[in-house]
Amino acid sequence: MSNDIFVWVEQFSGHPTAASWEAAGLARRLADELGSDVTACVFGGQGIEPLAQEAISYGADRVLLAEDATLADFRVEPQAALLAKVVREAEPAVVLIGATFRGRELGPALAVELDTGCIADCTALEFEDGQLVATRPIYAGKLLSRCVIPERRPQIFTTRVRAFPKPEPDSSRSGEVTRVEPVLAEDEIPSKVTGFKETKGGVSLTDAAIIVSGGRGVGGPEGYEPLRELAQVLGAALGASRAAVDAGWIPYEHQVGQTGKTVSPDLYIACGISGAIQHQAGMRTSKVIVAINKDPEAPIFKLAHYGIVNDLFKVVPALTEAFKEKLG
Amino acid sequence: MHIVVCTKHTPDSEAKMSVDEAGNVSWGESPLIINPWDEYAVEEALLLREKYGGTVTVISMGPEEALEALKHAIAMGCDEAIRIWEESCADSDTLATSYVLARAIEKMGDVDLVLFGKSAIDAETWQTGPAVARRLGYPSLMYTIKIAELDPDGRTITVERLLEEGRQVVSAPLPAVVGTTKGINEPRYTSFIGIRKAARMEYPLWTLADIGAEADKVGAAGSAVRWPQIFMPPVREGEAEIIEGETVAETARILVEKLLAEKVI
Ligand SMILES: Cc1cc2nc3c(=O)[nH]c(=O)nc-3n(C[C@H](O)[C@H](O)[C@H](O)COP(=O)(O)OP(=O)(O)OC[C@H]3O[C@@H](n4cnc5c(N)ncnc54)[C@H](O)[C@@H]3O)c2cc1C
Ligand SMILES: Nc1ncnc2c1ncn2[C@@H]1O[C@H](COP(=O)(O)O)[C@@H](O)[C@H]1O
Numbered sequence: 001m002s003n004d005i006f007v008w009v010e011q012f013s014g015h016p017t018a019a020s021w022e023a024a025g026l027a028r029r030l031a032d033e034l035g036s037d038v039t040a041c042v043f044g045g046q047g048i049e050p051l052a053q054e055a056i057s058y059g060a061d062r063v064l065l066a067e068d069a070t071l072a073d074f075r076v077e078p079q080a081a082l083l084a085k086v087v088r089e090a091e092p093a094v095v096l097i098g099a100t101f102r103g104r105e106l107g108p109a110l111a112v113e114l115d116t117g118c119i120a121d122c123t124a125l126e127f128e129d130g131q132l133v134a135t136r137p138i139y140a141g142k143l144l145s146r147c148v149i150p151e152r153r154p155q156i157f158t159t160r161v162r163a164f165p166k167p168e169p170d171s172s173r174s175g176e177v178t179r180v181e182p183v184l185a186e187d188e189i190p191s192k193v194t195g196f197k198e199t200k201g202g203v204s205l206t207d208a209a210i211i212v213s214g215g216r217g218v219g220g221p222e223g224y225e226p227l228r229e230l231a232q233v234l235g236a237a238l239g240a241s242r243a244a245v246d247a248g249w250i251p252y253e254h255q256v257g258q259t260g261k262t263v264s265p266d267l268y269i270a271c272g273i274s275g276a277i278q279h280q281a282g283m284r285t286s287k288v289i290v291a292i293n294k295d296p297e298a299p300i301f302k303l304a305h306y307g308i309v310n311d312l313f314k315v316v317p318a319l320t321e322a323f324k325e326k327l328g
Numbered sequence: 329m330h331i332v333v334c335t336k337h338t339p340d341s342e343a344k345m346s347v348d349e350a351g352n353v354s355w356g357e358s359p360l361i362i363n364p365w366d367e368y369a370v371e372e373a374l375l376l377r378e379k380y381g382g383t384v385t386v387i388s389m390g391p392e393e394a395l396e397a398l399k400h401a402i403a404m405g406c407d408e409a410i411r412i413w414e415e416s417c418a419d420s421d422t423l424a425t426s427y428v429l430a431r432a433i434e435k436m437g438d439v440d441l442v443l444f445g446k447s448a449i450d451a452e453t454w455q456t457g458p459a460v461a462r463r464l465g466y467p468s469l470m471y472t473i474k475i476a477e478l479d480p481d482g483r484t485i486t487v488e489r490l491l492e493e494g495r496q497v498v499s500a501p502l503p504a505v506v507g508t509t510k511g512i513n514e515p516r517y518t519s520f521i522g523i524r525k526a527a528r529m530e531y532p533l534w535t536l537a538d539i540g541a542e543a544d545k546v547g548a549a550g551s552a553v554r555w556p557q558i559f560m561p562p563v564r565e566g567e568a569e570i571i572e573g574e575t576v577a578e579t580a581r582i583l584v585e586k587l588l589a590e591k592v593i
């Protein structure tokens with residue numbers, strides 16, 4: 001057994017996700033505290049070699065690179081099989097995985113494969129008396145839980161997206177790249193990816209640094225237009241409450257909350273959203289929350305840092321103008 | 329088709345959660361309900377049964393309270409419900425839970441599809457589905473928002489599943505594990521007849537011996553994860569700072585200044 005930290009680098013069509021580098025930054029910090037090394041696992045299709053250098057710039061000392069058609073589109077079976085193999089060989093103390101859809105599927109599959117534990121969706125990870133202690137939200141963030149994996153190794157953690165800072169890449173760092181071969185051949189993998197339907201509409205909610213979100217107060221599908229304009233000026237993603245999604249005004253992919261996405265942007269602008277507890281469940285950890293609502297008694301004002309009590313159809317276009325003036 | 333739906337009970341999503349000094353979690357007067365995400369899995373199973381025939385069995389590893397979830401699933405229209413429990417199953421993490429569920433499914437023998445909800449709204453690990461798939465060696469089709477095709481005779485399934493960037497279309501052989509997500513369907517309400525059926529049903533209880541599970545792989549003994557402390561998150565004090573200018577344009581400018589000062593843009 002070593003004290004090394006493994007981090008899984010996830011990619012889509014050869015593009016790494018921010019969640020991977022957040023996990024890599026955390027891996028670096030933990031390895032520095034232990035005086036050990038970080039190994040990044042970069043498993044993808046042909047052409048992902050540049051990600052190896054990128055992983056090093058984000059803190060890896062060593063990269064295990066697998067470049068193979070079977071690993072191009074995400075499927076949990078070949079990823080878990082290869083990750084399990086390299087982990088068995090190197091016996092790291094910790095494996096970190098970003099808690100994206102892919103990571104959330106991979107973590108528990110790897111845990112079963114290695115007969116160890118996986119702690120999901122960590123928002124903090126610290127050593128206490130030599131033991132890694134994870135903090136994670138439960139009951140939609142109404143409570144927090146501290147979790148440990150006292151005996152089994154490796155300890156697997158998935159890290160909540162945007163809960164850990166993405167480090168500044170340092171291109172002067174150097175590291176060693178080792179090529180590894182996939183464990184499963186194509187005919188040993190049960191699932192076949194036959195297509196992909198990309199979501200239109202720009203920035204992904206879970207990665208977004210800024211979210212402009214609209215609820216029942218937008219009044220209809222066309223009510224999202226002023227919000228889209230504001231989002232465009234800010235490079236923000238568009239969110240929604242369940243009431244608006246259920247009304248069919250905007251697709252479910254945009255829903256924030258207990259039965260939608262959990263987001264944690266730097267800035268969350270809630271427009272015409274009352275702030276029901278289930279909505280709060282998905283956005284309460286946002287750094288700064290702005291509420292725009294006609295009703296001064298709306299519960300969202302209890303959670304928000306800044307509020308404007310007025311018609312969103314007056315306020316949102318005015319905000320768009322004001323940002324345009326400032327941001328040029 | 330034999331479809332198994334895994335489900336568990338949770339406190340209502342409106343429940344006010346609290347923790348006492350001894351660390352005991354309470355949900356006050358709120359009722360225990362079926363994990364809301366599992367209603368999508370149950371609904372999908374019922375839709376598939378309507379189309380292809382067969383039976384739908386719901387299973388839960390849990391103490392008596394788990395009957396709340398099983399009863400709801402029966403009242404929606406499922407055929408059979410099985411609870412799996414022994415005191416030694418307490419304090420299971422997902423490693424241990426997935427072991428028990430996988431053993432129970434193996435015992436049934438003739439299962440074509442295993443359905444899960446996306447996650448449970450209590451511990452929210454999102455892990456049980458993928459872990460059961462791994463244990464059974466079945467394809468893992470998580471976050472499915474649409475079953476595009478199912479061919480019981482050709483024994484294949486094609487689903488659209490959510491990833492951050494869009495929907496991945498995946499085909500796999502049966503038996504398979506499908507994790508459902510909101511958007512796949514609109515779960516039905518329980519019917520009066522269903523509720524009466526659920527009240528009269530027998531709910532067989534399977535023990536570890538019944539499913540051939542090894543004692544050291546269940547409960548605390550079989551779990552890798554411990555959760556020594558549960559606590560209330562620090563609450564944000566006070567109310568929003570309400571911004572009010574002479575005009576809407578001025579209000580907007582004041583807010584923009586403040587946000588720039590916060591360095592969130
Ligand atoms: C099991 C369960 C799960 C749920 N999951 C979710 C979830 O994931 N996400 C979620 O969002 N909800 C969820 N809900 C629903 C939640 O309880 C609320 O019903 C929902 O969030 C309300 O959406 P809303 O704020 O848009 O609508 P409303 O509560 O109707 O609020 C609309 C607000 O808009 C304001 N308004 C109206 N017109 C204007 C205007 N012109 N300008 C400014 N303000 C205006 C009103 O004052 C009001 O405050 C869930 C509920 C349950 C039971
Ligand atoms: N003890 C259990 N018995 C049956 N199903 C369960 C159990 N625990 C979790 N599940 C199901 O697994 C899915 C994911 O739950 P979780 O991994 O707890 O977020 C949900 O559909 C749960 O209902």
